[in-house]
Amino acid sequence: xxxxxxxxxxxxxxxxxxxxxILADAAAPYSYTALDLRAxxxxxxxxxxxxxxxxxxxxxxxxxxxxxxxxxxxxxxIAFGACIIAAVLxxxxxxxxxxxxxxxxxxxxxxVDFQASMPFLVLALSVLAFFGNSLPLFICLLGxxxxxxxxxxxxxxxxxxxxxxxxxxxxxxxxxxxxxYGRHILPNxxxxxxxxxxxxxxxxxxxxxxLSFLGLGVQPPATSLGSMVGYxxxxxxxxxxxxxxxxxxxxxxxxxxxxxxDWLRDRLDPTLR
Amino acid sequence: xxxxxxxxxxxxxxxxxxxxxxxxxxxxxVDGVSLRLERGETLGLVGESGCGKSTTGxxxxxxxxxxxxxxxxxxxxxxxVGSAAWRAQRARMQMVFQDPLGALDRxxxxxxxxxxxxxxxxxxxxxxxxAGLLRDVGLREDFAARYPHELSGGQRQRAVLARxxxxxxxxxxxxxxxxxxxxxxxxxxxxxxxxxxAERRLTMLFISHDLxxxxxxxxxxxxxxxGRIVEEGEPxxxxxxxxxxxxxxLVSAIPHPGRTxxxxxxxxxxxxPAARPPxxxxxxxxxxxxxxxxxxxxxxxxxxxxxRRVACHVAQGEAMGEAA
Amino acid sequence: MLRFIAGRLLxxxxxxxxxxxxxxxVLRLSGDPALLILSVDAPPEAVAAFREAWGLxxxxxxxxxxxxxxxxxxxxxxxxxxxxxxxxxxAERIPATLALTLPALALKVGIGIPAGVYAALHRxxxxxxxxxxxxxxxxxxxxxxxxxxxxxxxxxxxGWLPSGGQDSWRHAxxxxxxxxxxxAAVLARxxxxxxxxxxxxxxxxxxxxxxxxxxxxxxGHALPNAAIPTVTIVGFMVGSLIAGAVVVESxxxxxxxxxxxxxxxxxxxxxxxxxxxxxxxATMVTSNFIVDLLxxxxxxxxRTARGGGKG
Numbered sequence: 001x002x003x004x005x006x007x008x009x010x011x012x013x014x015x016x017x018x019x020x021x022i023l024a025d026a027a028a029p030y031s032y033t034a035l036d037l038r039a040x041x042x043x044x045x046x047x048x049x050x051x052x053x054x055x056x057x058x059x060x061x062x063x064x065x066x067x068x069x070x071x072x073x074x075x076x077x078i079a080f081g082a083c084i085i086a087a088v089l090x091x092x093x094x095x096x097x098x099x100x101x102x103x104x105x106x107x108x109x110x111x112v113d114f115q116a117s118m119p120f121l122v123l124a125l126s127v128l129a130f131f132g133n134s135l136p137l138f139i140c141l142l143g144x145x146x147x148x149x150x151x152x153x154x155x156x157x158x159x160x161x162x163x164x165x166x167x168x169x170x171x172x173x174x175x176x177x178x179x180x181y182g183r184h185i186l187p188n189x190x191x192x193x194x195x196x197x198x199x200x201x202x203x204x205x206x207x208x209x210x211l212s213f214l215g216l217g218v219q220p221p222a223t224s225l226g227s228m229v230g231y232x233x234x235x236x237x238x239x240x241x242x243x244x245x246x247x248x249x250x251x252x253x254x255x256x257x258x259x260x261x262d263w264l265r266d267r268l269d270p271t272l273r
Numbered sequence: 274x275x276x277x278x279x280x281x282x283x284x285x286x287x288x289x290x291x292x293x294x295x296x297x298x299x300x301x302x303v304d305g306v307s308l309r310l311e312r313g314e315t316l317g318l319v320g321e322s323g324c325g326k327s328t329t330g331x332x333x334x335x336x337x338x339x340x341x342x343x344x345x346x347x348x349x350x351x352x353x354v355g356s357a358a359w360r361a362q363r364a365r366m367q368m369v370f371q372d373p374l375g376a377l378d379r380x381x382x383x384x385x386x387x388x389x390x391x392x393x394x395x396x397x398x399x400x401x402x403x404a405g406l407l408r409d410v411g412l413r414e415d416f417a418a419r420y421p422h423e424l425s426g427g428q429r430q431r432a433v434l435a436r437x438x439x440x441x442x443x444x445x446x447x448x449x450x451x452x453x454x455x456x457x458x459x460x461x462x463x464x465x466x467x468x469x470x471a472e473r474r475l476t477m478l479f480i481s482h483d484l485x486x487x488x489x490x491x492x493x494x495x496x497x498x499x500g501r502i503v504e505e506g507e508p509x510x511x512x513x514x515x516x517x518x519x520x521x522x523l524v525s526a527i528p529h530p531g532r533t534x535x536x537x538x539x540x541x542x543x544x545x546p547a548a549r550p551p552x553x554x555x556x557x558x559x560x561x562x563x564x565x566x567x568x569x570x571x572x573x574x575x576x577x578x579x580x581r582r583v584a585c586h587v588a589q590g591e592a593m594g595e596a597a
Numbered sequence: 598m599l600r601f602i603a604g605r606l607l608x609x610x611x612x613x614x615x616x617x618x619x620x621x622x623v624l625r626l627s628g629d630p631a632l633l634i635l636s637v638d639a640p641p642e643a644v645a646a647f648r649e650a651w652g653l654x655x656x657x658x659x660x661x662x663x664x665x666x667x668x669x670x671x672x673x674x675x676x677x678x679x680x681x682x683x684x685x686x687x688a689e690r691i692p693a694t695l696a697l698t699l700p701a702l703a704l705k706v707g708i709g710i711p712a713g714v715y716a717a718l719h720r721x722x723x724x725x726x727x728x729x730x731x732x733x734x735x736x737x738x739x740x741x742x743x744x745x746x747x748x749x750x751x752x753x754x755x756g757w758l759p760s761g762g763q764d765s766w767r768h769a770x771x772x773x774x775x776x777x778x779x780x781a782a783v784l785a786r787x788x789x790x791x792x793x794x795x796x797x798x799x800x801x802x803x804x805x806x807x808x809x810x811x812x813x814x815x816x817g818h819a820l821p822n823a824a825i826p827t828v829t830i831v832g833f834m835v836g837s838l839i840a841g842a843v844v845v846e847s848x849x850x851x852x853x854x855x856x857x858x859x860x861x862x863x864x865x866x867x868x869x870x871x872x873x874x875x876x877x878x879a880t881m882v883t884s885n886f887i888v889d890l891l892x893x894x895x896x897x898x899x900r901t902a903r904g905g906g907k908g
Contacts, residue, residue, distance in 0.1 A: 113608070114615045117885055122840045122858070122877045123619075129862040129870040130623045165375035172336055173436070174363030174393050177355075184378050206739045210844050213741045214859050226741075233745060233848075237753050247742040255737040 007263045010256035017072055017253055024073040028066035029054075033221055036061035041239045056241045058232070067223055068245050074224040075250075078139050079204045083197050085143025086204075090150025091193060095181050097151070098158035108155070112148040120145050121210070128216050138217060142208060146200045150193060157189045191268045198261035202254035209250050225250050275348045277443060277476045278310040283332050284341035285325075300547045302328040303339070304500035307573075308478075310444070315470055315477040317487030317508065319523065320497035323546065326480045329497070330446045333478060334366055335359065346444070364394045364440035371449040373429035377421040383432045384417025390439040406435040411465060427458030431465065438469065445470075446478045451486060463489055484523055488512055496520045499544045499554040502573055505582040516576060516583040518559045553586065561587045605889040609882045616878035620871050621664055625657070668875065674868030676861075683872040687854060691839065693763060694846070694853030697772050698838045704777030705784050705834060710827065712781070713788025717796065717823075718815065728785055735782020744775040744848035761850035772849045776842060780834060787830050791823040798822075825895050832888030836881035840873070 003011070020027050030036075036057060044056040044064070055064040097108040127141055158181070161167035170184050209226025211217035213233075218224040225246040232243030285303040303325040310316055318326045331337045333344060335351035344351045346366065352358035370376040377386060384403050391399040404414045410431040421429055430450060437445060447466065451459040467490055470477055481487050487494050488508040495505040496517065504517040515521040522539050539558050553571050556562040565586050573584040583589065655663075667673075673683045716728040751771060752760035759768050795801065796819055804814045834841070843855035850856070854873060861869035 110611065110615070114612055117612055117836075117881055118616070118878060119837050119840050119881070121843055122874060125843070125858055125862050126620070126870050126874045127623060129865055129867060130626075132865070165372070166378040168336075169368075169370060169376040169433075170378070170389070172334065172363060172368050173390050174360040175389070176360065176393075179393065184381075187380050188378065202737065210739060210741060213739075214844065214847055216859065216862055229741060229745070236745060236749060240749055243745060247745070251738050251742060254739075255733065258733065258737060 004263070007259060010259040010263075013252060013256040014260060017076065017249075017256075020069055021073040021076045024069050028063075028069040030063040030066040032062065032067045032070040032223060034062065034066070036063070041235065043239070044241050044245075047241070055245050056239065058239065058242045059235055064242060064245050067228060068225075068249065071223045071225045071228050071246055072249060074218060074222060075205060075208055075226070078135075078142060078208050078218070078224065079201055081139040082142035082145065082204045082208070083201050085140060086145060086147040086200065087150050087193055087197050089143065090147035090152075091154040091186070093147070094151040094154030094156075095158055095185070097155045098162065099177055099181070105155075108151060112151055115144075115148040121207070124207070124211065125216065128211075133216065133219060135218070135222070138208075138211075142204055145204060145207060149196055149200065153192055153196060154189060157192065158185050161185050161188065195261065195265045195268055198257060198264055201261070202257045205250065205254055205257075275345075276309045277312045277347060278308065278333060278478075279345045280306065280308040280333055280342065281345075282307055282342035283329065283339045283344070285328050285332055285337065286340050298547050301500050301549065302546055303332060304549075305342075306332075306497075306500070306502055307342075308333065308495070308502075310476050310478065312443070312476055313474045314493065315475075315479055315491045317491030317494040318478060318480045318497060319482065319484050319487050319494060321482055321544075323544065324497045325500040325546070326497050327448050330368070330448050330478060330480050334368055334444075334446050335362070336368075361394070364390065365442050366444040366446070367437035367440070367442040369430070369433055369437050369445065369447040369450045372453050373426065373433045374421060376433050377429060379421050381420075382417065383419050383421065383424070387417070387432065387436045387439060390436060394440055396440070402439065403435075406439055409438065409469070410435045411461075425458070426454045427462055430454060430462055434465070434469070438473070441473070442475075444476045444478070446480070448480045449482070450479075452481065452483070459486075466490055484512065484527055496523065499546060499549060501554065501584065503555065503584045505573070510579075510581065516581050516588040517555075517585045518561050518587070519555050553584075563587065565591065601893055602890070605886055608889075609886045612882050612885075613878060616875060617665060617668060618661075620874055621661055624867065624871070625660075673872040673875065676869050677866050678864060683868040686869055687857065687872045687876060690852065690854045690857050693851065694839060694842055694855060696769060697776060697842050697845070697851060697853065700769070700773045701776035701780065701842075702834055702838065704773065705780035706831060708777070709781035709784025710788050713785040713827075714792055714820070714823075716785065717789045717792030720793065725789075728789065732782045732786035732789075735779050736786070738779070740775055740779055740844050741848050743778065744771065744845055747771050747775060748848075761848075763851055768849075768851075772842070772845050772851055775845050775848070784827070784830060784834075788823065788827050791826040792819060795819050795822045821895060825892065828888055828891050828895065832884050832891075833881075835887075836877075836884035839880050840877040 036053070038061070039053060039057050040059060040061040042050070042053050042057045042061075045051065045054050047056075053063050053065065055068065057063055058067070093108050093111070097105040124141055124145075128138075131137060158167070161184075162171070162180075166188070167180055167185055170180050175183075205225075208217055208224065209229065212224045212226030213230040215227070215230055218227050220227070228246035229243050229250070232239070232246070235242050283303050283306045284301065287300045287302055288298065306325075306329050308316065308329070318329065320326050328337070332339050332342075335344060335346070335354065338354050346362070352362060377383075387403045387406055388399040391397075391402065396402075403417055407414050407416055412428060412431050412435070416424070416428070416432070421432070424432065434450075450466065451462050454462060463486060466477075466479075469475060470490070477490070479487060479490050484494075491508050493505065494508045494511050495502045496511070496515075496519065497503065498519050504511065504515065504520045506516075511520060512524055515524045544554065544558075550557050550567075552568045553559070553562070553566040556566040559566065563586070569586070571584045571586050571589070571591075573582055574589070575582050576589060671684065675681060676683050676686055712728050712731075716722075716725040719725055748760045748771065751758045758771055760771070762768050801814060801818055804818055805811060809817075839854055840858070841855075842851070842853060843858060845851070846853045846855040847859055854876075858870065858873045860866075861873070
């Protein structure tokens with residue numbers, strides 16, 4: 001299997017990000033809340049900075065590299081959690097629609113239509129306004145993004161598997177619905193679902209960072225890539241590095257996962273678009 | 274002793290829309306079919322595609338509920354589709370599909386799939402039994418470790434057959450089991466079916482469009498046209514002397530070495546179940562149709578001369594006065 | 598055609614009902630409104646009086662229908678901050694938002710669609726590559742990053758344009774560009790793939806094989822067919838005219854609906870949030886309805902009620 005250089009680069013970046021997220025405590029030179037008041041707004045190396053703070057410090061003298069490392073962990077954690085919630089929710093609803101047809105299917109399809117026709121950011125903001133914010137709620141909320149795509153895919157594939165072929169064959173062997181969907185249909189459509197997850201992942205990263213940028217997502221003292229940009233915005237003129245480091249990380253990460261997703265789609269499932 | 278399977282007056286309708294917002298059209302795929310299968314008997318069901326023979330197979334197995342009519346298996350009605358009792362009953366009635374590649378899960382090995390009925394119905398000793406089943410259908414034991422795509426079409430159909438036979442069912446419905454296979458292996462699979470039927474005293478419903486294949490395996494044959502059985506009898510008798518004009522056309526369509534003359538070709542459009550003609554459904558294509566055929570639906574009943582069951586006014590002699 | 602329109606209207610109404618239900622459910626799930634609006638240590642008599650006054654002691658379905666009725670009469674409640682009608686607060690912000698989103702929409706359509714069509718017609722050319730790279734980058738760069746970068750370059754470094762506020766048309770330039778570039782990228786990518794799919798169809802090859810000039814094939818067959826999926830995306834953009842600038846308005850301190858929404862969410866000013874939500878839903882549903890009608894015009898197959906073949 002030959003991997004194009006661009007995809008290899010994207011893969012390397014994603015692996016690096018994952019490594020940083022997992023080893024955040026070891027990778028960060030300082031605690032992300034530690035203050036160094038003698039070195040406030042210190043610039044990064046190459047712009048007059050020192051090795052004590054390779055990416056510089058912010059207004060309170062907090063190490064940008066350490067904050068970046070912890071932000072990467074937080075943003076990836078949220079995006080992974082939300083992505084998995086959306087996939088599970090969508091797939092279950094899609095299977096329910098395919099299994100029961102009739103009224104259940106109509107309700108699911110109406111929800112899919114509703115979800116697809118409303119800008120998700122506004123729905124998310126409304127929920128945040130009504131419920132307030134906490135990390136688990138925030139992850140669950142973002143998990144409502146994009147579930148309709150998995151629902152469409154799993155419903156369509158389950159219906160075609162049930163109408164003709166292996167699912168019908170297993171059903172007439174006397175298998176329970178749990179066995180038909182869990183043991184047979186799910187493994188058969190897993191590659192399609194994984195490709196969709198890869199394509200949805202960058203969208204969730206962008207959504208999370210957007211909401212956190214607005215101050216409505218991850219709340220201090222916790223930090224995420226978006227909230228770092230939102231905070232760094234105050235020092236745009238004096239210390240642009242505070243904002244640029246997380247911005248570049250967001251852009252490169254979404255780009256890398258998108259490239260990876262497109263490549264996976266072309267290889268595993270050309271029917272998706 | 275009651276028959277293993279009794280189906281009485283089965284009707285299955287489908288509604289479909291023409292276009293996105295078009296009117297609903299009712300389509301009668303099966304329109305009043307009655308069947309009786311004695312234990313150890315093979316009934317062949319023939320007809321062209323779209324005549325409702327596959328739907329009849331699914332109704333008889335209880336995979337779909339009929340809109341009208343009843344199916345009794347072993348003297349008792351088939352439980353509601355999907356219920357626990359229905360699922361448990363699947364161990365006693367099984368199906369063999371037309372497309373063996375589609376009927377197998379391409380992500381699991383043959384052995385896992387043949388063992389699956391044992392898991393589903395909570396039977397022990399799956400490993401030993403899988404080996405035995407593979408031998409019974411003429412596959413080597415090492416095929417258990419292979420995946421469906423590594424097998425040939427005939428081998429896959431043998432694997433499907435092994436899975437169907439795993440729970441030792443009483444009834445086997447074969448829906449066009451050989452038509453997706455290479456001509457060269459069709460005969461082998463046919464012979465295997467005949468042997469298995471005899472060894473295991475299976476009751477079989479053999480569905481096919483191929484009269485010769487049906488004759489080879491069946492003790493009795495029923496000819497279907499547009500959702501109804503139009504003729505039923507001994508395979509040899511029906512093939513030698515078909516009573517219904519449609520059966521006559523089917524028989525004359527069989528290529529026959531040595532016979533050159535009189536191939537009767539069907540006239541008119543192929544039948545459309547959404548627009549069933551009044552009277553005898555076959556009359557627009559029938560060379561012998563008379564006035565009565567256009568208005569009155571003929572009943573399936575024994576013919577006076579030899580007791581052959583046929584649904585045709587002309588064959589029953591009811592249209593004598595009118596015949597021109 | 599009448600049946601077609603009736604069906605779409607029904608769907609539009611259903612979406613509105615679902616949004617109202619969503620708002621009601623979320624509102625009721627979020628806690629006791631009495632305790633939320635009064636303070637937690639309010640005397641029990643006051644809480645009871647409040648409940649009776651607002652009908653909170655009645656069965657849930659009665660509350661649901663009276664809630665629905667109030668909304669139908671245009672009663673969307675008062676802002677908890679200054680007691681003004683929420684609908685007035687939102688309405689006076691709409692012109693400011695449209696001043697950003699309308700020019701941005703023109704930019705998206707004016708750049709995105711031609712770029713996508715051109716890239717598809719010159720597949721694998723240098724221009725196609727550039728368009729695709731831009732399109733992917735446009736997706737990966739979030740609007741707040743792009744906006745802040747533009748501020749950094751054009752306001753901070755070069756000092757050409759103001760970085761925020763709403764005093765003159767020059768203040769609108771950076772936010773409009775920020776909004777426009779991202780949307781243009783999405784639209785270009787989408788138009789390109791729609792065009793490529795249409796160009797691969799047999800009827801295109803048939804038409805050009807029959808000797809129809811290539812320009813006529815593109816104009817007469819390819820463009821109208823590729824327009825169908827593209828119209829969906831543009832429809833979504835039109836539906837987002839009110840709410841599509843939430844982030845960008847915050848970046849540029851632009852006093853529009855989006856800024857109002859963010860502030861209302863921070864303050865948990867529920868009436869205002871709910872009003873914006875319904876307004877967005879109404880805009881979205883209207884534009885979806887128009888898109889559906891356009892489909893009917895563009896794709897004769899969807900008008901089968903009358904039957905008849907395509908010429």
